Amino acid sequence: MHVPDGFFDAPTSVATGVVAVAAIGVALRGARRELDDRTAPMAGLVAAFVFAAQMLNFPVGAGTSGHLMGGAVAAVLVGPWTAVLATSVVFVVQTLMFADGGITAIGTNITVMGLATVVVGYGVFRALQAVLPRRLALVPVLAGIGAFVSVPVASLLFVALYAVGGAAPVPLDTLTAAMVGVHSLIGVGEGLITFLAVAGILAVRPDLVRGARPVLAARTLEIRTGQTDRPAVTA
């Protein structure tokens, strides 16, 4: 859903640019709580994975494709603040090096594809985690559900922005239906990729999945099996 140059008028592009800069500023502070010597390498890795996965357009219906946005998977793996930073790095590199997403639309793309999918994806994930049993196996499932929901919501945000500052007069009801329709399908792919990525890390090192920490904390209090959730001090 990379927005190219020209889709939005200047005031809207500036406004989303301000939103993006402000969000990154807040995230730089918030990410301090998420990042330490152990988790910092994961942040760069997650950014690199999101970039790679965004190159993989998958077909959705006839003549259309979609790709991962990545806010949900990043937030569950490394935390929401770090996810804002990681996805922003991806979008900046994409527009400057690969001419993917307009340079004047960088704020829009960070806001719609980064911020929105982090907030919605992580919000849904945490909300479900709060009401469901704290089981490790549920973490990738809930991450996938959050990711699935985040994509059509991001497309709704695009429509809302387009209503304010879109370059062409387009009937909003048909635009909404078209955007939400196709992005609900893309959301299925987002959910699957998110599930696989989170499950993959969880299988080898559950302690490196930020969204699994509440579960791990509860589990170590309740049961002590012979399994190690963390690397032993003497490996």
Place this chain on the structure above:
Amino acid sequence: MSRRTVSTRAVVVGALLVSLLLAGVVSFYAASTPDGLTKVSQEQGFADTETEHGAADGPFAGYDAGFLDGDRLGGGVAGVVGVLVVLVLGTALAYGVRRRSTSDEQPEQPDQTRA
């Protein structure tokens, strides 16, 4: 299935190799049809409001290292370069932002990163 402890470094290197494989090789097989927004903009009649990209002449524009022969090689190299650039920038940012001590949640482990 034995459960051995996997080092953080092994996780990072393994996942990085997966990412490089996805961007460098698998991306060649990605769908080339227009993405959701592009398709909607065509159907709703506002695709032509797109203007020329300021970095359209860059060496990696359009995920194709145009100075190399062939789509497979050019696309693969562009993908690998992109993954590495994002990795370096993201990791540098994370290390710049991180807190230096990890005293709150658990005692710091003798990590491989400081060997």
